[in-house]
Amino acid sequence: VPLADSPFLRACRCQPVEQVPVWFMRQAGRSLPEYRRLRGTASILEAVRDPELAAEITLQPVRRYGVDAAILFSDIVVPVAAIGVGLEIVPGRGPVVAEPFGSPADLERLRPLQPELDTPYVIETVRRLVAELDVPLIGFAGAPFTVASYLVEGGPSKNFARTKSLMHGDPATWFSLMDALAGIALASLRSQVEAGASAVQLFDSWAGALSRRDYERFALPASRTVLEGLAELGVPRIHFGVGTGELLDLMGAAGADVVGVDWRVPLTSARARVGPGRALQGNLDPAICLAGFDVAASEARRVLAEGGTTGYVFNLGHGVLPETDPDVLARLVELVHAETALGRPAAAGEARP
Amino acid sequence: VPLADSPFLRACRCQPVEQVPVWFMRQAGRSLPEYRRLRGTASILEAVRDPELAAEITLQPVRRYGVDAAILFSDIVVPVAAIGVGLEIVPGRGPVVAEPFGSPADLERLRPLQPELDTPYVIETVRRLVAELDVPLIGFAGAPFTVASYLVEGGPSKNFARTKSLMHGDPATWFSLMDALAGIALASLRSQVEAGASAVQLFDSWAGALSRRDYERFALPASRTVLEGLAELGVPRIHFGVGTGELLDLMGAAGADVVGVDWRVPLTSARARVGPGRALQGNLDPAICLAGFDVAASEARRVLAEGGTTGYVFNLGHGVLPETDPDVLARLVELVHAETALGRPAAAGEARP
Numbered sequence: 001v002p003l004a005d006s007p008f009l010r011a012c013r014c015q016p017v018e019q020v021p022v023w024f025m026r027q028a029g030r031s032l033p034e035y036r037r038l039r040g041t042a043s044i045l046e047a048v049r050d051p052e053l054a055a056e057i058t059l060q061p062v063r064r065y066g067v068d069a070a071i072l073f074s075d076i077v078v079p080v081a082a083i084g085v086g087l088e089i090v091p092g093r094g095p096v097v098a099e100p101f102g103s104p105a106d107l108e109r110l111r112p113l114q115p116e117l118d119t120p121y122v123i124e125t126v127r128r129l130v131a132e133l134d135v136p137l138i139g140f141a142g143a144p145f146t147v148a149s150y151l152v153e154g155g156p157s158k159n160f161a162r163t164k165s166l167m168h169g170d171p172a173t174w175f176s177l178m179d180a181l182a183g184i185a186l187a188s189l190r191s192q193v194e195a196g197a198s199a200v201q202l203f204d205s206w207a208g209a210l211s212r213r214d215y216e217r218f219a220l221p222a223s224r225t226v227l228e229g230l231a232e233l234g235v236p237r238i239h240f241g242v243g244t245g246e247l248l249d250l251m252g253a254a255g256a257d258v259v260g261v262d263w264r265v266p267l268t269s270a271r272a273r274v275g276p277g278r279a280l281q282g283n284l285d286p287a288i289c290l291a292g293f294d295v296a297a298s299e300a301r302r303v304l305a306e307g308g309t310t311g312y313v314f315n316l317g318h319g320v321l322p323e324t325d326p327d328v329l330a331r332l333v334e335l336v337h338a339e340t341a342l343g344r345p346a347a348a349g350e351a352r353p
Numbered sequence: 354v355p356l357a358d359s360p361f362l363r364a365c366r367c368q369p370v371e372q373v374p375v376w377f378m379r380q381a382g383r384s385l386p387e388y389r390r391l392r393g394t395a396s397i398l399e400a401v402r403d404p405e406l407a408a409e410i411t412l413q414p415v416r417r418y419g420v421d422a423a424i425l426f427s428d429i430v431v432p433v434a435a436i437g438v439g440l441e442i443v444p445g446r447g448p449v450v451a452e453p454f455g456s457p458a459d460l461e462r463l464r465p466l467q468p469e470l471d472t473p474y475v476i477e478t479v480r481r482l483v484a485e486l487d488v489p490l491i492g493f494a495g496a497p498f499t500v501a502s503y504l505v506e507g508g509p510s511k512n513f514a515r516t517k518s519l520m521h522g523d524p525a526t527w528f529s530l531m532d533a534l535a536g537i538a539l540a541s542l543r544s545q546v547e548a549g550a551s552a553v554q555l556f557d558s559w560a561g562a563l564s565r566r567d568y569e570r571f572a573l574p575a576s577r578t579v580l581e582g583l584a585e586l587g588v589p590r591i592h593f594g595v596g597t598g599e600l601l602d603l604m605g606a607a608g609a610d611v612v613g614v615d616w617r618v619p620l621t622s623a624r625a626r627v628g629p630g631r632a633l634q635g636n637l638d639p640a641i642c643l644a645g646f647d648v649a650a651s652e653a654r655r656v657l658a659e660g661g662t663t664g665y666v667f668n669l670g671h672g673v674l675p676e677t678d679p680d681v682l683a684r685l686v687e688l689v690h691a692e693t694a695l696g697r698p699a700a701a702g703e704a705r706p
Contacts, residue, residue, distance in 0.1 A: 161640040161674050168652075169644035208596075211616045211638060243561075243596055246617050263564045264599050285564060287514040291522035299521075321514050 003198055008068040008136050012199060012236035012258050012279050014311035020304065020340035021068035022333050023138070025240075026319030027061035028073045032326055034060050044089045045081060048074050051124040058129055058137075064326060065333045068313075069136045069199070070129060072192065074122060076142025076203055077150060079188045080181075082118040083111055085151065093156060100154035102166065104173045110180040115191030122188070123195045130196030138238070139192030143204030143226065144181035145219035146241075151177070160209045167218040178222035186229040193233045201238040201260070202226060204251070208243025208262075215247050220254050227255030238281055242318050248273040263288075263317035267306040279311035284332075286316040289324045293331050300332055301339065309340055356551055361421040361489050365552060365589035365611050365632050367664035373657065373693035374421035375686050376491070378593075379672030380414035381426045385679055387413050397442045398434060401427050404477040411482055411490075417679060418686045421666075422489050422552070423482060425545065427475060429495025429556055430503060432541045433534075435471040436464055438504065446509060453507030455519065457526045463533040468544030475541070476548045483549030491591070492545030496557030496579065497534035498572035499594075504530070513562045520571040531575035539582040546586045554591040554613070555579060557604070561596025561615075568600050573607050580608030591634055595671050601626040616641075616670035620659040632664035637685075639669045639677070646681045653685055654692065662693055 003009065007021040029035055035057055039047050047053050057073040077095045081087050086098040101109070115123060129137050150156070152163045167174040189200045207219055227237050239251045240260025252259045252274045259278055261270040263285035270280055288299045300314075307314065314336045320329065356362065360374040382388055388410055392400050400406050410426040430448040434440050439451040454462070468476060482490050503509070505516045520527040542553045560572055580590050592604045593613025605612045605627045612631055614623040616638035623633055641652045653667075660667065667689045673682065 159640055159671070159674060161643050161676065164638065164640035165643035168641060168648045208617070212619070214638075243617075245598055264561070264596075266565070285517065285567075287512055287517035288521060290514050290518035295521045318512070321512060323514065 003134075003136055006068065006136055008313060009198060009236060011311065011313050012238070014277065014279050016310060018342045019337050020307070020309055020312055020314050022314035022336040023067040023069040023071065024061070024065070024316055024320050024329060025071070027065065027067060027071065027329070028057050029320065030322035031320050031324040031329075032060055032064065034064075044075055045078070048078055048125075049121045051121050051128055054121070054125040055128040055132070058125070059132065062133065062135060065330050067135070067333055069138050070133055071138040071201070072122070072126060072129070072140060072197065074125075074140065076140070076147055076205075078122065079113050079119060079141070079184045080110070080147060080151065083113055083184070085109055087150075090155075095150045096155040097151055100162070101148075101151040101177065102162070104170075104176070106151075107173065107176050107180065110177070110184070113184040113187040115187055119188065119191070123191055126192050126195035126197055136198035137196065138199045138201055139189055139197030140201040140203060141185040141188045141226070143202050143207065143219070143239075143241075144178045144185060144222035145210070146204050146206045147181050147185070148174075148177050149206055149209075157206075160206065164210075164214070167214070171218075174218060178218075179225075182222040182225040185226045189226065189230055190233065193230070193235050197235065199236040199238065200230060201240055202256075204239065204241040204244075207241040207247060207251070208245075210247075212246050212250070216250060220250055223251075224254045231255065236279075240281070245270075245273075249275065252278045258313065260315070261317065267303065267308075267312070271308070279313060280307060281313040281315045282307075283315070283317040286318050286321050286324070289316075289328050289332075290321065293328045296328050296332060297335055300335055304336065304339055356487075356489055359421065359489055361666065362551060362589060364664065364666050365591070367630065367632050369663060371695045372690050373660070373662055373665055373667050375667040375689040376420040376422040376424065377414070377418070377669050377673050377682060378424070380418065380420060380424065380682070381410050382673065383675035384673050384677040384682075385413055385417065387417075397428055398431070401431055401478075402474045404474050404481055407474070407478040408481040408485070411478070412485065415486065415488060418683050420488070420686055422491050423486055424491040424554070425475070425479060425482070425493060425550065427478075427493065429493070429500055429558075431475065432466050432472060432494070432537045433463070433500060433504065436466055436537070438462055440503075443508075448503045449508040450504055453515070454501075454504040454530065455515070457523075457529070459504075460526065460529050460533065463530075463537070466537040466540040468540055472541065472544070476544055479545050479548035479550055489551035490549065491552045491554055492542055492550035493554040493556060494538040494541045494579070496555050496560065496572070496592075496594075497531045497538060497575035498563070499557050499559050500534050500538070501527075501530050502559055510559075513559065517563075517567070520567070524571075527571060531571075532578075535575040535578040538579045542579065542583055543586065546583070546588050550588065552589040552591065553583060554593060555609075557592065557594040557597075560594040560600060560604070561598075563600075565599050565603070569603060573603055576604075577607045584608065589632075593634070598626075602628065605631045611666065613668070614670065620656065620661075620665070624661070632666060633660060634666040634668045635660075636668070636670040639671050639674050642669075642677045642681050642685075643674065646684050649681055649685060650688055653688055657689065657692055
């Protein structure tokens, strides 16, 4: 099967599939013992900068789980770190920016990303992966709002007070920051696709902290620049955030082919909000996986029933939690494939492509 | 004006008001310099246990802002701390439980609350306040789910993984925990009302982390026990959580007279979701207050237009942030009163009681 006809890419395009494809956000990483062994004492940024290591980490969950897509091992702050914004990824906490952004002068700390010069290791990792993988590789970037929130807050935030204060109090600086970050995300994603990535996911993880009104004014335009800037490349564009129930239609309209949905909104409701012509991805609560396979299986069956079989990619509603038992995920992949395989007798009332 | 005819209580009952009432969640506390001076080096739990201090802290924002209601200075973990669950409130972090709950045996660490014996200082603080206040006093408690999340996680949580794992993996233990916490919340609230509180707010601050399905099964029944257990006392019951856009109708139906709404859902939408017969409270984004008064005023006017004038209490969508300038809040109170006073010429299309 050529990659373009893989279940994952067909589902992203709302084309009929023989079984529902599945992958997991953060499928590579701390929940896997082989990841912890392989990464050893290297920091996440060190691992990302080592194409051999990053490629191997990306491949681990594909081998173990038999998922329908790989996602590049990287982090949303990699491009801004590469152009010299001083930051580190602190274990158990997340990205921490040494000198948070706050004034117009800080804009000078951002320059356009030149992926061949600034992040050659990302390109090299993608090249190695596409040579080896028989499933599509998903490239990714952080959406301008979410990356900006780290730069402005100086790290993960509960209430995004500094970020919201900046956008409302000094919109000119805010929009300049958004422009710069949109250019960086777009350049990074283009370079990943040009190196062979078959799809991209734009992570606006914290967009759900915004009201619909603020999202529309302060976050969406820059995300649209990124997503529409990728249109000519012809790869599916996934757009995801948590707590975005009020924003799903806007996140689709920003230029997404696939809208990621967390566990708060049933996929049937999400389908109605997003409208026809776009696929959905999600939305099993990752915390459910900690309650053991039987509970996870029962919830997964409900999610599958709500997701339908066309224009749907099974996933969690957010990333795999570090304490997840990998066997639960492995069995979930089997379950999704078995329960949705075309040969299986359809349940009463079930829609089929 | 008798207290029962105060704008706040009338608004809670969806009765016509002469102007929209306003108070702020966490109006007492760290944003006030007089609070920081008064509390000095006392811990929050020490301050709560000192009726003179707790009453004075409760009064400070009433004097400074001219808000239409006072809210008891306390914390949602006060009752469980009083019956011997070892915990402390760590500055900048929140409640931290020394030995998190996880097994059926932990249920023995909870016993029924006897407010006169266990939290006499709360009752005494309420009595002092009602003798002094000329606006209604709001009592409060944490909803069983939110209090349970602190007990099970051991502190504030990002993903509530242990809590969700317990509810799904060991529902019997979970429901026993909910029963115990519902009894504790109900006993605490009854004692506050019997001592003179004119209204209560049940804080299910983190209920928005749950899917609608999980909320309905695992959280709502215990909250209903609390809210319906208060019905005979005849005081308005406010029910609040953040990120609860998908749950607003359920949170109303659980037995609330007033549903608190965060900034993510416009009040017009919230009104449609909650339905007639219940008031709304909210929903200015507290982070907006950090962008200065002009921005906050503009957003407050929009919130007022969406909230309407009947069955509506102006508030923030979550608690006052510690870095908030008190002058912004003082001017917001003036604005809400001035813009909604009956004498003012009504704007085009504006509904009036």
